[in-house]
Amino acid sequence: MADTLTGNCLISQSGGPTTVINSSLAGLITEALNYECIEEIYGGLNGIQGILKEDLIDLASESQQNIRGLRSTPASALGTCRYKLKKSQDFERILEVFTAHNIRYFFYIGGNDSQDTADKISKYAQEHNYDLRVIGIPKTIDNDLVVTDHCPGYGSVIKFITTCVKETALDNEGMGQGDLVSILEVMGRNAGWIAAGSALAKRRDKPSDPPHLIYLPEVAFDPRKFLDDVQRVLSKEKYCFIVVGEGLIDKDGNYISTAESSTDAFGHAQLGGTGDYLKGLVEQNLSKKARSAKLGISQRAAIHCSSKSDNDEAFLAGQAAVKAAVVDGITDKMITLLRSDSDHYKCETGLADLSEIANGVKKIPENWINEDGVSLNYQFFKYALPLIQGEVEVPYENGVPKFIKLSGFRVDKKLGAHTF
Amino acid sequence: MADTLTGNCLISQSGGPTTVINSSLAGLITEALNYECIEEIYGGLNGIQGILKEDLIDLASESQQNIRGLRSTPASALGTCRYKLKKSQDFERILEVFTAHNIRYFFYIGGNDSQDTADKISKYAQEHNYDLRVIGIPKTIDNDLVVTDHCPGYGSVIKFITTCVKETALDNEGMGQGDLVSILEVMGRNAGWIAAGSALAKRRDKPSDPPHLIYLPEVAFDPRKFLDDVQRVLSKEKYCFIVVGEGLIDKDGNYISTAESSTDAFGHAQLGGTGDYLKGLVEQNLSKKARSAKLGISQRAAIHCSSKSDNDEAFLAGQAAVKAAVVDGITDKMITLLRSDSDHYKCETGLADLSEIANGVKKIPENWINEDGVSLNYQFFKYALPLIQGEVEVPYENGVPKFIKLSGFRVDKKLGAHTF
Numbered sequence: 001m002a003d004t005l006t007g008n009c010l011i012s013q014s015g016g017p018t019t020v021i022n023s024s025l026a027g028l029i030t031e032a033l034n035y036e037c038i039e040e041i042y043g044g045l046n047g048i049q050g051i052l053k054e055d056l057i058d059l060a061s062e063s064q065q066n067i068r069g070l071r072s073t074p075a076s077a078l079g080t081c082r083y084k085l086k087k088s089q090d091f092e093r094i095l096e097v098f099t100a101h102n103i104r105y106f107f108y109i110g111g112n113d114s115q116d117t118a119d120k121i122s123k124y125a126q127e128h129n130y131d132l133r134v135i136g137i138p139k140t141i142d143n144d145l146v147v148t149d150h151c152p153g154y155g156s157v158i159k160f161i162t163t164c165v166k167e168t169a170l171d172n173e174g175m176g177q178g179d180l181v182s183i184l185e186v187m188g189r190n191a192g193w194i195a196a197g198s199a200l201a202k203r204r205d206k207p208s209d210p211p212h213l214i215y216l217p218e219v220a221f222d223p224r225k226f227l228d229d230v231q232r233v234l235s236k237e238k239y240c241f242i243v244v245g246e247g248l249i250d251k252d253g254n255y256i257s258t259a260e261s262s263t264d265a266f267g268h269a270q271l272g273g274t275g276d277y278l279k280g281l282v283e284q285n286l287s288k289k290a291r292s293a294k295l296g297i298s299q300r301a302a303i304h305c306s307s308k309s310d311n312d313e314a315f316l317a318g319q320a321a322v323k324a325a326v327v328d329g330i331t332d333k334m335i336t337l338l339r340s341d342s343d344h345y346k347c348e349t350g351l352a353d354l355s356e357i358a359n360g361v362k363k364i365p366e367n368w369i370n371e372d373g374v375s376l377n378y379q380f381f382k383y384a385l386p387l388i389q390g391e392v393e394v395p396y397e398n399g400v401p402k403f404i405k406l407s408g409f410r411v412d413k414k415l416g417a418h419t420f
Numbered sequence: 421m422a423d424t425l426t427g428n429c430l431i432s433q434s435g436g437p438t439t440v441i442n443s444s445l446a447g448l449i450t451e452a453l454n455y456e457c458i459e460e461i462y463g464g465l466n467g468i469q470g471i472l473k474e475d476l477i478d479l480a481s482e483s484q485q486n487i488r489g490l491r492s493t494p495a496s497a498l499g500t501c502r503y504k505l506k507k508s509q510d511f512e513r514i515l516e517v518f519t520a521h522n523i524r525y526f527f528y529i530g531g532n533d534s535q536d537t538a539d540k541i542s543k544y545a546q547e548h549n550y551d552l553r554v555i556g557i558p559k560t561i562d563n564d565l566v567v568t569d570h571c572p573g574y575g576s577v578i579k580f581i582t583t584c585v586k587e588t589a590l591d592n593e594g595m596g597q598g599d600l601v602s603i604l605e606v607m608g609r610n611a612g613w614i615a616a617g618s619a620l621a622k623r624r625d626k627p628s629d630p631p632h633l634i635y636l637p638e639v640a641f642d643p644r645k646f647l648d649d650v651q652r653v654l655s656k657e658k659y660c661f662i663v664v665g666e667g668l669i670d671k672d673g674n675y676i677s678t679a680e681s682s683t684d685a686f687g688h689a690q691l692g693g694t695g696d697y698l699k700g701l702v703e704q705n706l707s708k709k710a711r712s713a714k715l716g717i718s719q720r721a722a723i724h725c726s727s728k729s730d731n732d733e734a735f736l737a738g739q740a741a742v743k744a745a746v747v748d749g750i751t752d753k754m755i756t757l758l759r760s761d762s763d764h765y766k767c768e769t770g771l772a773d774l775s776e777i778a779n780g781v782k783k784i785p786e787n788w789i790n791e792d793g794v795s796l797n798y799q800f801f802k803y804a805l806p807l808i809q810g811e812v813e814v815p816y817e818n819g820v821p822k823f824i825k826l827s828g829f830r831v832d833k834k835l836g837a838h839t840f
Contacts, residue, residue: 073590075590076594080594159819164722166820167723167821171496174497174499175437182717295715297592298713301587304583304724305725389819396811399727400582400583401583401586403590
């Protein structure tokens with residue numbers, strides 16, 4: 001065991017939520033309660049932005065039902081932000097807040113920007129001889145963090161999408177007569193992990209199962225090839241089911257269509273997302289009816305159809321963060337998820353330098369994508385299938401899911417207001 | 421008991437599928453097996469279109485697992501169509517097929533167009549002295565059939581949407597800081613039942629819960645009032661959650677934006693759905709970030725989050741149809757769902773003339789909509805809440821839902837090909 005560092009711990013969440021980010025929070029709180037050197041367990045509201053405002057709550061006072069309920073409640077129970085620390089005053093302020101509340105352990109759940117923030121805070125504390133242990137906990141549905149095998153949040157989003165694809169494809173099959181094109185736009189701008197995940201809707205050794213075509217930013221998009229692809233599928237199947245991520249990139253590396261639409265003087269969308277773009281290509285060039293859907297935020301919040309293994313791993317990552325900081329005296333690291341080499345999937349946690357995470361986007365390996373550019377091979381299936389195993393039980397009350405809301409007992413402020 | 425009519429029965433599905441249309445099919449088959457006067461139980465593939473082609477399968481030969489699995493398999497297991505009988509040759513052909521296969525009971529699961537088709541077939545058979553009993557079984561997520569209290573399929577679609585709204589709103593709450601507008605476009609062009617159903621995401625007596633604004637075709641849409649509505653919500657809440665159906669109608673009764681997009685020369689969507697239209701209004705006039713999502717077909721196929729009471733009632737409607745035809749010798753009727761007058765919701769089946777159903781769209785009663793035009797009062801809650809009770813258990817295998825596929829044992833054709 002490392003030197004004992006006694007003081008309070010602070011947990012915060014940042015960036016776009018997932019269905020399991022609260023499970024990591026539950027893991028952190030549960031584990032932190034085990035150590036006497038952690039005197040208080042605080043939550044910082046709305047990420048670093050709330051910490052600057054000294055908006056802290058007392059997590060140890062929350063009921064046990066609430067802590068358990070976090071595991072079946074999507075989104076960020078502590079609130080989140082996309083604020084980036086810029087000014088030196090921001091860093092001074094953070095240290096003031098940490099000093100005022102004797103924060104000695106800082107756990108930040110987030111994506112690469114958040115790990116970068118955690119890294120900077122840690123370095124600033126070291127420069128000012130403030131004893132602080134900082135551990136990041138990964139989260140992103142995008143699954144594009146480097147170093148870690150996969151990211152908490154990813155398994156759940158692709159389980160939901162896979163389920164929707166299987167269901168919607170059955171609807172298309174009942175309706176289609178060789179003339180129906182169905183397009184589903186999912187998240188993922190820089191890497192195609194989410195779109196690729198929809199391939200799990202295919203049965204083993206049934207490459208002709210839907211989704212028939214998956215478009216990834218890893219493969220240069222060519223409208224002419226796209227139309228050929230659609231016609232090839234329709235010549236054999238009753239319908240053509242397409243999955244596309246938000247990011248579609250041409251051979252010169254430019255985004256073809258953006259998820260952010262601009263509007264004309266009449267408020268009409270001028271440029272839709274990639275789903276509407278593909279729909280337009282089909283309708284204009286093939287004279288076929290196309291339908292597009294866009295799951296939007298609902299996909300990353302869909303805990304009602306989420307992965308138990310993902311949820312469990314997110315919890316484990318939270319626990320591992322506290323153990324690393326308290327037991328091993330580690331700081332400046334992010335928890336990673338490692339896959340043991342055995343044939344049977346087993347997930348363990350590891351550690352990576354925070355500074356390693358910040359600058360990198362992990363794309364799908366080229367050799368996991370088939371030559372047709374629109375489907376994934378067995379290596380992807382081997383990778384992704386273990387991540388969607390098991391179902392999270394969400395309690396329903398009177399027909400609707402029942403989520404918890406933290407009581408949010410405020411910690412008294414000790415400082416004046418911060419100027420942003 | 422009515423006069424015994426001995427012969428074969430034919431079941432078919434038509435129009436847009438729902439999550440429970442196969443449950444009605446299971447109810448029909450299960451009940452039909454009870455009567456000796458029903459010698460064979462046939463399924464007509466792809467609705468009336470397949471019947472014209474003499475595409476029949478033997479449903480009695482399907483395994484019991486398959487019949488049970490129908491209850492947790494979305495979409496139309498028999499396939500569906502949108503074909504309308506027009507030519508007199510079509511009617512002649514139907515009667516030829518029925519005669520060739522000794523069809524004496526015809527059960528057609530569908531919406532108002534389908535009930536109209538069933539009605540015409542029945543009348544044609546009567547004119548030609550062909551002894552036939554025809555019963556329609558209602559289905560439509562739109563819930564806009566007249567006479568019946570509600571339609572099988574509706575409870576399930578609003579349970580899924582309500583769940584997505586609750587989850588997505590939590591995500592918005594974590595992210596929003598008085599500046600986030602979240603728009604969900606759901607189905608429903610002529611009546612607002614589906615959009616209205618999202619109101620069930622609100623807790624009892626918590627009118628400020630999301631969804632904050634619901635736009636219905638029953639209320640004339642005014643862009644200026646819309647922008648005021650959004651600003652009013654954002655002045656009080658961290659985010660503004662909006663649900664809108666595909667149909668948005670101005671004060672002159674014209675559709676403002678259509679779900680069918682046209683495309684410009686570059687394949688870009690020119691006119692998105694109503695969700696994108698509202699997004700455009702917000703971004704252009706309020707300088708706020710808006711996000712829109714469109715669940716599309718996935719909403720009507722989402723059996724993984726569907727209503728048990730809806731599923732049970734769909735099964736019951738199937739059973740009731742066979743009983744009515746066989747035991748009571750009834751024909752030319754559609755099964756309706758009736759709500760008993762008691763305080764505790766109880767659903768019974770009734771009967772309505774097929775000809776009554778065809779021409780009518782049931783809208784939300786005016787006095788169920790609050791004066792603000794964007795929310796529903798307790799009468800709607802009292803109506804809709806019983807319809808989403810209970811959860812359908814969908815079996816998962818290896819992380820993905822497991823649906824059945826009928827074996828589809830073909831009935832030998834006895835006639836030549838039909839000319840469409």
